[in-house]
Structure formats: C-alpha cells, structure tokens
Amino acid sequence: MHELGIExxxxxxxxxxxxxxxxxxxxxxxxxxxxxxxxRVRGPVTSPTFVLARTHPSLVDGVPLVHVDAYRLSSALELDDLDIDFARSVVVVEWGGGMLDGVAESWLEVEIVRPTGASEAGTDPASDADEPRTVTVTAFGPRWGAGPTA
Known part of the structure; x- marks a missing residue:
C-alpha cells in the first residue's frame, strides 16, 4: 500500500x-x-482520527498534503467546517464516501478490499504487512478525463 501511494x-x-x-x-x-x-511532505503521516484533519507541508516547495479522517463526521457541512484548502493542496479523505458532494468537480475514489480471513482491524500487524489487497481506483470529473460530474 505504501509503494502504491508513492507511485x-x-x-x-x-x-x-x-x-x-x-x-x-x-x-x-x-x-x-x-x-x-x-x-515529500513533513511527517510522520499518521491517522488524524482524533484531530479530524492534519496538514503536512511540503519539504521541497511542492504541494501540501491534507489528510482527513471523516469517520466521526456526520455530514458534508461538518467537513466544510474544517476549512480545508482544497484548491492548493492534495486532499486525502478516509471514510469520506458520500460526504464530498459539491466539494470538487473531480476526484478519485480508492476502494481497498482486504482478503477474507485477514485479521480484524489489523490486530496482527505482522501477518497483515504483506497481505495482498485489491485496490480499485475510480476517476470522476474532467481532471481525470472522466467527463462531467452530474
């Protein structure tokens, strides 16, 4: 997963x-x-579960990364209250399905599926580290050549 993220x-x-x-x-x-x-942003990049969003500035004069955990949010309005700079950042939202209507005209949905029988919630990190996942990336909007978002 880490190597896929780098690519x-x-x-x-x-x-x-x-x-x-x-x-x-x-x-x-x-x-x-x-x-x-x-x-090449300042790290470490960790789950922002309790702070909801964390901004990681670039170390090389590049684009910052905003990492959002929307698990505890109940609506797009609560996400909007975080005052995220979507236009000047790369924004990654975990658990954001259905909460981003109107936020952007283009986005990528990344669905990660763990195989059946995997240890629940990563309770055995040693066995999960090299466990294969199925990753499906779906593009929406003109940025990704996916046509208009209706």
Missing part, C-alpha cells in the same frame, strides 16, 4: 481530492503515508 503521488497536483474507503486495517493510512512520502 500515485507522482500523478497528483494541487486541487486533487482522493476519497479512500475500506474496512479498518485495510491500509488507508498506509496508502496516505506513501502519498505523503511521494509528495
């Missing part, structure tokens, strides 16, 4: 939004950590 970061620019979905322990934060490493 994905090479495609990203200011204004890009990624929405990550998947069960606990699927690798959403690990993917985001890889994106942060690929963008």
């Amino acid at each position: 994905l970061a090479q495609l990203l620019r200011a204004g890009d939004l990624l929405v990550l979905t998947g069960p606990l322990g699927a690798g959403k934060t690990t993917l985001t950590r890889g994106i942060g490493d690929g963008l």
